[in-house]
Amino acid sequence: xxxxxxxxxxxxxxxxxxxxxxxxxxxxxxxxxxxxxxxxxxxxxxxxxxxxxxxxxxxxxxxxxxxxxxxxxxxxxxxxxxxxxxxxxxxxxxxxxxxxxxxxxxxxxxxxxxxxxxxxxxxxxxxxxxxxxxxxxxxxxxxxxxxxxxxxxxxxxxxxxxxxxxxxxxxxxxxxxxxxxxxxxxxxxxxxxxxxxxxxxxxxxxxxxxxxxxxxxxxxxxxxxxxxxxxxxxxxxxxxxxxxxxxxxxxxxxxxxxxxxxxxxxxxxxxxxxxxxxxxxxxxxxxxxxxxxxxxxxxxxxxxxxxxxxxxxxxxxxxxxxxxxxxxxxxxxxxxxxxxxxxxxxxxxxxxxxxxxxxxxxxxxxxxxxxxxxxxxxxxxxxxxxxxxxxxxxxxxxxxxxxxxxxxxxxxxxxxxxxxxxxxxxxxxxxxxxxxxxxxxxxxxxxxxxxxxxxxxxxxxxxxxxxxxxxxxxxxxxxxxxxxxxxxxxxxxxxxxxxxxxxxxxxxxxxxxxxxxxxxxxxxxxxxxxxxxxxxxxxxxxxxxxxxxxxxxxxxxxxxxxxxxxxxxxxxxxxxxxxxxxxxxxxxxxxxxxxxxxxxxxxxxxxxxxxxxxxxxxxxxxxxxxxxxxxxxxxxxxxxxxxxxxxxxxxxxxxxxxxxxxxxxxxxxxxxxxxxxxxxxxxxxxxxxxxxxxxxxxxxxxxxxxxxxxxxxxxxxxxxxxxxxxxxxxxxxxxxxxxxxxxxxxxxxxxxxxxxxxxxxxxxxxxxxxxxxxxxxxxxxxxxxxxxxxxxxxxxxxx
Amino acid sequence: xxxxxxxxxxxxxxxxxxxxxxxxxxxxxxxxxxxxxxxxxxxxxxxxxxxxxxxxxxxxxxxxxxx
Numbered sequence: 001x002x003x004x005x006x007x008x009x010x011x012x013x014x015x016x017x018x019x020x021x022x023x024x025x026x027x028x029x030x031x032x033x034x035x036x037x038x039x040x041x042x043x044x045x046x047x048x049x050x051x052x053x054x055x056x057x058x059x060x061x062x063x064x065x066x067x068x069x070x071x072x073x074x075x076x077x078x079x080x081x082x083x084x085x086x087x088x089x090x091x092x093x094x095x096x097x098x099x100x101x102x103x104x105x106x107x108x109x110x111x112x113x114x115x116x117x118x119x120x121x122x123x124x125x126x127x128x129x130x131x132x133x134x135x136x137x138x139x140x141x142x143x144x145x146x147x148x149x150x151x152x153x154x155x156x157x158x159x160x161x162x163x164x165x166x167x168x169x170x171x172x173x174x175x176x177x178x179x180x181x182x183x184x185x186x187x188x189x190x191x192x193x194x195x196x197x198x199x200x201x202x203x204x205x206x207x208x209x210x211x212x213x214x215x216x217x218x219x220x221x222x223x224x225x226x227x228x229x230x231x232x233x234x235x236x237x238x239x240x241x242x243x244x245x246x247x248x249x250x251x252x253x254x255x256x257x258x259x260x261x262x263x264x265x266x267x268x269x270x271x272x273x274x275x276x277x278x279x280x281x282x283x284x285x286x287x288x289x290x291x292x293x294x295x296x297x298x299x300x301x302x303x304x305x306x307x308x309x310x311x312x313x314x315x316x317x318x319x320x321x322x323x324x325x326x327x328x329x330x331x332x333x334x335x336x337x338x339x340x341x342x343x344x345x346x347x348x349x350x351x352x353x354x355x356x357x358x359x360x361x362x363x364x365x366x367x368x369x370x371x372x373x374x375x376x377x378x379x380x381x382x383x384x385x386x387x388x389x390x391x392x393x394x395x396x397x398x399x400x401x402x403x404x405x406x407x408x409x410x411x412x413x414x415x416x417x418x419x420x421x422x423x424x425x426x427x428x429x430x431x432x433x434x435x436x437x438x439x440x441x442x443x444x445x446x447x448x449x450x451x452x453x454x455x456x457x458x459x460x461x462x463x464x465x466x467x468x469x470x471x472x473x474x475x476x477x478x479x480x481x482x483x484x485x486x487x488x489x490x491x492x493x494x495x496x497x498x499x500x501x502x503x504x505x506x507x508x509x510x511x512x513x514x515x516x517x518x519x520x521x522x523x524x525x526x527x528x529x530x531x532x533x534x535x536x537x538x539x540x541x542x543x544x545x546x547x548x549x550x551x552x553x554x555x556x557x558x559x560x561x562x563x564x565x566x567x568x569x570x571x572x573x574x575x576x577x578x579x580x581x582x583x584x585x586x587x588x589x590x591x592x593x594x595x596x597x598x599x600x601x602x603x604x605x606x607x608x609x610x611x612x613x614x615x616x617x618x619x620x621x622x623x624x625x626x627x628x629x630x631x632x633x634x635x636x637x638x639x640x641x642x643x644x645x646x647x648x649x650x651x652x653x654x655x656x657x658x659x660x661x662x663x664x665x666x667x668x669x670x671x672x673x674x675x676x677x678x679x680x681x682x683x684x685x686x687x688x689x690x691x692x693x694x695x696x697x698x699x700x701x702x703x704x705x706x707x708x709x710x711x712x713x714x715x716x717x718x719x720x721x722x723x724x725x726x727x728x729x730x731x732x733x734x735x736x737x738x739x740x741x742x743x744x745x746x747x748x749x750x751x752x753x754x755x756x757x758x759x760x761x762x763x764x765x766x767x768x769x770x771x772x773x774x775x776x777x778x779x780x781x782x783x784x785x786x787x788x789x790x791x792x793x794x795x796x797x798x799x
Numbered sequence: 800x801x802x803x804x805x806x807x808x809x810x811x812x813x814x815x816x817x818x819x820x821x822x823x824x825x826x827x828x829x830x831x832x833x834x835x836x837x838x839x840x841x842x843x844x845x846x847x848x849x850x851x852x853x854x855x856x857x858x859x860x861x862x863x864x865x866x
Contacts, residue, residue, distance in 0.1 A: 049841075052841075053841045104837070126831055128831070129831075174825060174826075177825050177830060178821075178822060178825055181818070181821045181822070181825065182818060182821075185814055185817055185818050185821070186814075189810070189811075189814055206800075209800065209803070212803070212804070212807075216807055216811070219811070220811075220814075
């Protein structure tokens with residue numbers, strides 16, 4: 001049975017024509033009240049261009065709870081604001097990180113929606129970093145209003161603090177761009193004059209014009225050598241000081257040597273100039289490094305958002321009742337009140353009340369965990385049912401979240417170092433060239449002292465490692481560009497070397513092979529009620545519940561079935577009156593159903609009646625949807641000779657069911673984060689292992705695997721410890737990534753072979769003084785251009 | 800041929816201006832979000848004006864919400 005797809009989020013519409021928004025005089029179908037409300041808000045604000053120009057569907061709006069809007073009021077507290085709001089004569093400004101931005105149209109939509117609030121002075125949304133800069137007049141509008149306005153069109157915004165690392169990478173990346181731009185402009189000019197000079201070889205250019213061109217070239221090349229090429233010098237000096245050699249050492253010597261010699265030649269009017277080689281070389285190398293920097297910046301942005309995991313405020317319980325205070329002012333032993341729908345502000349112990357808590361951010365499992373008095377709760381998890389009082393037992397660095405982050409850092413430090421081919425090559429290469437150049441100089445000093453310097457220089461220029469230095473970065477840059485186009489973010493270097501080598505893929509279950517959201521898979525009716533009626537009653541009962549199961553029913557809500565006197569029984573279910581009849585939905589015990597305890601995990605029951613007499617009306621099976629491309633991806637991986645396993649924290653039979661459906665035989669269930677890490681370590685001994693994950697609990701194992709992949713919708717910490725992030729949550733992107741990486745290593749090998757071959761060929765000629773300077777320069781430029789051209793072939797591959 | 804003594808310095812001034820404009824553009828964060836700027840021309844600026852009737856309705860809704 002196929003369903004039409006939601007106009008807003010492209011998910012299938014299961015509710016018929018119940019939710020409709022009129023867009024451009026056409027009735028468009030929506031899948032749920034959330035999407036309907038969001039699209040209506042967009043239409044009402046006159047922002048229809050969003051639907052016209054967006055390139056990605058919107059996010060499914062599952063939780064549109066009024067409390068969510070009220071939560072923003074905490075951000076209006078001056079103590080909370082002082083951390084991230086900058087005030088300047090009556091105007092406040094804040095940086096927000098926004099979840100759910102999928103394309104440029106989203107940025108436009110948010111900007112225009114926020115601008116409609118009076119008092120907002122400036123809004124700038126950056127769709128690449130998913131950030132917004134907003135300044136407003138605090139007399140006219142509150143921060144909570146702005147956050148509410150953004151959430152009304154379906155995005156979640158929260159202020160963030162830029163961490164130090166991100167700030168420095170941002171500055172570095174900007175400096176790189178300046179250096180690169182300057183080198184680009186200067187190189188264009190110098191090349192122009194170089195053309196005139198080369199022509200001059202064959203057509204007897206007057207000496208005065210030749211010198212003029214040389215002087216002008218020198219003027220343009222100077223800033224390139226002194227400013228643009230700085231990163232190479234610093235890196236060379238650092239490596240030399242630590243007693244090693246790298247590519248940057250020979251690059252620096254070549255740039256410095258060629259430039260100094262060219263300056264002498266210009267001033268004295270003798271010899272040859274290499275200004276265009278120097279500039280172009282610098283420009284190409286910088287271009288490669290710039291893209292590398294850019295990718296790293298993207299990665300550090302996501303790690304900056306980690307602090308959002310722990311809420312900013314807490315309700316402190318004291319003699320006067322309760323007051324809202326900033327979470328960082330909490331002390332050990334304080335009692336805090338956590339209302340339903342709120343995040344727990346600190347690790348602690350329940351001292352009053354009984355509720356269930358969603359620990360998905362820690363464990364990845366959506367099913368809530370029952371928390372009676374005396375049980376542990378953790379910062380960042382969400383209270384679902386009843387208000388509870390919690391005694392704070394750990395703060396700051398002692399909290400479980402901080403603990404997991406530390407575990408992850410530890411694992412990433414002990415990660416096996418994969419030696420990079422180009423790095424190793426360059427070390428030997430630089431050493432060899434420098435030795436040969438020195439020997440050449442001393443030998444020529446004996447033969448003819450006046451030629452010694454020039455011959456040595458031509459050795460350095462002709463064998464200049466530019467082609468070699470460009471071989472890897474250009475190919476990696478092109479491959480990164482394809483990855484970006486596919487929606488794959490590379491976070492660490494070396495991914496392209498590692499991807500083709502993988503032999504074993506391990507998947508986490510929830511959120512990776514499955515979507516991590518629950519839906520109704522099967523309804524068995526035991527009475528006169530039709531399936532639609534059962535679902536409508538269930539949906540009515542579950543309205544207003546924060547339990548993840550409630551989201552599975554949200555789509556079936558009908559306006560004529562309304563539940564009254566709804567009462568939530570923690571850990572059991574919900575009861576309420578519909579048209580005067582009492583209904584219950586929940587587990588077997590609560591609804592009086594008699595069942596085989598094995599199936600309890602995935603089934604819930606609908607019953608009517610009261611405590612004395614209950615009649616079960618229907619059995620509803622809930623499941624976590626398998627991702628559409630899971631089966632296909634697993635199939636392709638197996639075809640390519642990879643072993644595929646599942647390692648899940650879930651201990652229910654669902655894991656085995658899923659494995660069977662996907663054709664995976666190696667299944668490990670009920671694992672703790674430490675178990676998972678141990679499993680990966682064990683498997684690593686025989687084959688390189690790739691780990692897929694999404695929850696915080698996966699962070700250590702992601703950091704410990706040879707290569708780790710996080711889903712775009714996963715937790716920030718998981719993304720922070722992964723090598724690859726799949727945006728848009730398409731698993732099949734991974735197999736495409738493997739293909740691109742295989743091609744990339746192939747291209748890198750070709751480049752290296754060419755660069756080394758060329759150098760091996762030209763070296764004897766240069767040492768014996770048979771390479772005319774212009775040949776050296778042309779040879780060098782040509783070899784780099786061939787490498788760049790070869791790498792560019794990557795961009796043309798079809799995925 | 801001696802015209803190049805005049806023309807090249809003029810060209811250099813142009814390059815200087817171009818570099819200055821580039822530096823200004825980088826420093827004023829114009830290159831921070833390239834995806835965004837490449838499509839911004841597609842959006843019709845006038846369409847961003849809200850329908851006044853809807854705004855009033857929305858404000859009424861906001862006030863009605865529990866605080």
